[in-house]
Amino acid sequence: MAEVVLDAKGLTKTYGDMNAVDNLDLQVFKGEVYSMLGPNGAGKTTTVEILEGLRNPTSGTAKVFGFDVQKDYDKVRSRVGVLPQTFEPWDRIRPPEAIEYWAGLFGRKISKKEIRGLLEMVDLAHKDNVWGERLSGGEKRRLGIAMALVGEPELIFLDEPTTGLDPQARRGLWEIIHALGDAGKTVFLTTHYLEEAENLADRVSIMNKGKTVVSGSPEELVNLYGGGTHVVLKSAGEEGFVALEKLGYKSTFHNRDVTVHVPALMRTKDFMAQINQSGVAYKDFETRRPSLEDVFFNMVGGRMEEGVLKQ
Amino acid sequence: MSRMIADFKAFGLAYLRSRTGFFFALIFPVILILVFGAIFSQTGTQKIDLPVQDLDNGTWSQTYLAKLNATGAFTIDMISPDVDFNRYIKDELKVLALQIPSGFNESVNNATRGHGPPATIILKGDPTNTYFTVGMGVANAVALQLNSTVVAMVQTENLGSPQYTFIDFFVPGMIAFTALTTPMFSMSSICSEYRNRGFFKLLGSTPLKKSEWLTAKILWYTVLMLASIAIMYVVGIAAFSAHFTITPMAILLVIVGVFLFTSFGMFLGVFVSNPESASALANAIGFPMMFLSGIFFQLESMPAYLQYIAKALPLTYLAEGLRATMSLGNDVVAATDLVILLISGLILFMIAARAMSWKGK
Incomplete structure (x- = not known):
């Protein structure tokens, strides 16, 4: 030790x-x-x-x-x-x-x-x-x-x-x-x-x-404490966003891209399989692993900007 | 020891690179000596301080002293008959003093009746001094006016004092002045600056001890002051033919003076929040002290209550001690002043060291 x-x-x-x-x-x-x-x-x-x-x-x-x-x-x-x-x-x-x-x-x-x-x-x-x-x-x-x-x-x-x-x-x-x-x-x-x-x-x-x-x-x-992976579905559009919400995923919609929060306990591979089965259309996808920033947000309940806590 | 030397070297280097510090420690006192020396070397219009010892205490001696006082030329200070007058004159650095011998009354009466020579009044001191010459003239004139015939005359007694000019008075005072200003003004600002800029915390993170830091500062200011003394000495001799000498006692006095005023500066720096306030506080205390401690003119010319205040100020003892040893060769007076300064310095050092903390609250 x-x-x-x-x-x-x-x-x-x-x-x-x-x-x-x-x-x-x-x-x-x-x-x-x-x-x-x-x-x-x-x-x-x-x-x-x-x-x-x-x-x-x-x-x-x-x-x-x-x-x-x-x-x-x-x-x-x-x-x-x-x-x-x-x-x-x-x-x-x-x-x-x-x-x-x-x-x-x-x-x-x-x-x-x-x-x-x-x-x-x-x-x-x-x-x-x-x-x-x-x-x-x-x-x-x-x-x-x-x-x-x-x-x-x-x-x-x-x-x-x-x-x-x-x-x-x-x-x-x-x-x-x-x-x-x-x-x-x-x-x-x-x-x-x-x-x-x-x-x-x-x-x-x-x-x-x-x-x-x-x-x-x-x-x-x-x-x-990172809270799982984020998957960005490129050009999934508003239809994709609505479909994902119906599937019970927390998502955000920006510039025709939909970012989905995949829970920590779920594997990304399984999530993608479910999306593909559900017929949500997208041109490409990328994954973003959670970082310490996500840990901080989840545990403290805010984000830091130059040392200042923004709730 | 190595930590102290490291701090001494770094502090000294930074100090010498500061033009302000360099100017006030080494150049400014020289400018003051040149200016004040040029102004005051040729003047002497103030009242003359005259200690008087009346060993007869008869009617004629009292009449004589009353007439002498009425001239307005002297500030008369009566000295007890029990005092060793010659010793007193030397110890108190008097350039002239008057003694009325016992039997004066009888001698005057005899002279009045034509039964004997005129009675004698003795003027003691330094005959080469301008004040002595002026004093003798007035004292003799008053003696001649005691009666219609010559019943008393002034005789002089040379006590072998060296010639004591304004510059001999002023340069030791300026050395004392610099021993006050350089360490006290700069230490008060430094303590405040070190606290505000986090230098104390930074130093606190090293093995350097507070006492080592303080000693390094005292050492630095001592070295600086010794350089300053050497420069003032050369300027005093070269520009005004001054008669003082740098004695071992003068060096001791300067070291103890630096110790005292560095501690005082540190003490002030502990209680103020920023270097500007520290500087203002040091000025508020230092400048009145300079004028009240007889740096620029003799204490005897001040009102009595100011003289009492002067006696409570450490700078008075430093200036007096330096004059005694450097200009008058009187190490007895200087040693007494040294002891007073040392005790005051130790007390201030202990208070300041206790009050100063490198830790945050």
Whole structure:
């Protein structure tokens, strides 16, 4: 059984009458990329900051490498790398200087070659002479990741590392996170991008209003809570839509195409056989497997747009 | 230690790249020295502070002192006969002081009757100082007017004080001023900025300890201040032929001063929400302190109630101590000031370190 790196039990953080984190349990195992997914205000950052030893819980316990985050964090701090949600580099420090600085804080002497290697890893080698304040948003985050890695941590917290970045910069960061996973690092990632969690995480927990709604591997979640496959019947027309409704299928009609929701328990092959027997005419068909987005919709009852929950 | 050095290096690098920080730490004090030195080096129209020790306390000595006071040239401060007057003059950095010897009354009476030489009044201090020369002229004139015949005369006693000009007074004050402004103003803003921009949380995620971070800041400002002192020293000597020296006690005072005002800046930064408010608060506290602590003019020229306030301000002791050791070679006064500053610094440091948290709420 894999070593437990992070272990939280009954974690609660209260502000006045509001529970920002509400009786949360979680375990993260060595070498996995664990993603906490949820809309803004779900309590992700509060949770992550408690786990980083930067905020005290109101109740409950959290252990990192077996050490209590409130009492003994100093014993494990050098084994943990952190990229906060609001990361900004120092204005007048260049990337190589920032990495050397951070290495010094972790008590490491770092060579120019190692600095270069880290900068190349995060694709910032060409920016080695630029002050922090002049880096773009994506470059700043990448520098933050390089700084988080400089202490050679076993556990890395990445709190919404791609929020606000353009798609290209986001993909660039995904590659880095993939590489961290491949290197056997334990990564705790918070995000409100469903495709990010689906792409990167070995396990995902969906969080809403301070509580874990559901957790598991993306495949498990999709299979259990995705709600089945969607089949698009091309040019089935209004007649097809009416026929499918009569057959008891929930459908939508758009541009002469009909999209049918096939229940999770029914195989697509059986559904298509039934359609063909019923005489519904269509020119072509395509299937769409449910995604984490469907899981989220089914479990939370809304969709997320840039972190905002739309009910 | 390596963590502290890493923080010191990175902070220093960023600080030197900030033109504002560089200007206010190293250039601005020099500009003030040049401007104030040029304005005040040639003037001396204020009342002269005159400590008086009356060892006779007879009718004639009281008459003499009343007439002396009536000239309006002096602010007379009576010193107890029990005090070692020469020591007092040196410790309190006085350029002139007047002593009426015991037997003065009898000597004046004898001289009045033509039975003896005129009685003696002793003016002690630094004869090379302009104030001393002016003071001697007035004191002698008053002595000559005591009676229709010459019954008293002023003799001078050189206590061997070095020449003490405005610039000798002003440059140590400016060093104290810079030891206040550079660490206090910038630390208050830095603490606030670090909190708002998440730097404290970021640092909190590393093995760096709060005390190491604070010590690195104090070290940095000390190094910066030592550079600033060297520049002010060279400018003071080169531009105004100043007579002060940089003594080990002056270095100690600056280090303790930086420690105190860095802690004070940190303390202010803990309680304000943004760097602009921190800067405004530091200005609101720092500027009155500068004027009340005798940086630009002597405390003795202020009203008594302001002098009481000045005694409660740490900058007063830093300026006084630096003047004592740098301009007057009096390390006894400077050591007393050092102890006061050290105790105040330790108290402020402990309060600020306790109040400052890298954790979120």
